[in-house]
Amino acid sequence: MALRNAILAALLEGEASGYDLAKGFDASVANFWTSTPQQIYRELEKMEGQGLVSARVIAQERRPNKRLFSLTEAGRAELHGYTTQRPKPIAIRDELLVQVQSLEAGDAEAVRRAVRNKQEVAETKFKRYERLRDRLLAGSTETDFLATADRVGPYLTLARGIAFEQENIRWCEFVLDVLDRRTDHG
Template structure:
């Protein structure tokens, strides 16, 4: 999947500035696609050049002017074409922490434990952000009411996947920390 597909998916929600898109990526799309603000702006320029999006300048007092991006008809067509394509194979996990965990028995087990604990803290913080976003999306409604009433359900479905992913990261971290602590204690005994 290309960054442009994720950007077009975000722009389906409506016109947005590069700054807004970066915030949205951090708040919602980050559970399945990561990109730096610099990557976003470079891709937005390419997409504009390819005719997939258009930008309009909004003049602001006391602040720099901002550009608001929206999908063109060609952009909407590109989204429809992308959605119609069969999905690629699932992404393989490439996680340096997993390599360190794999080597824990021959390395500094305390350093590995610290890395797992840090990852668990990150997962907990992300889960808290995702849960706040979930509550904002639901806006007092039940999930069933949301699915029946919402104009777009895709963002909520991807958010649910992000929530499940971070919950599993936390669960795995608890198991890994317990077992690494047991191994460290056995080494000292």
């Protein structure tokens, strides 16, 4: 998936600066797409040159001028075309899994620490995603939100992020339990 598609999808929420998009990526699409602010700014420049987004300048006092980007009709058409394509299958590339696979030849305590670290990261993300879900629902039930919201895509992708982190936590607990039992029983 190209970064441009993630940016186009983010701009469906409305006009945003590059800074706002970078912050928004951290808060909304980080469960399935990561990018640095520099990558976002470079891509916005390319997309503007290709007519996929337009920018307007907001003059600011004591700060550099701000550029706000919005989707053009060509950008909407590009995003629509993207949604009609069959997604490429994903492959897991996770260094921790290679470390766990190599456990017998490696340092079991170091692997245990790495698994605990992954668990802590997953728990932190899970809690953040739950807070984001609560903000999206704004007191509504999930059923009501999904039946009445203008855009359900952000909620559906967030639900995938929540499930992904729950599975990461479950797997880490499983691995740590196995390692603890193997240590206790020789």
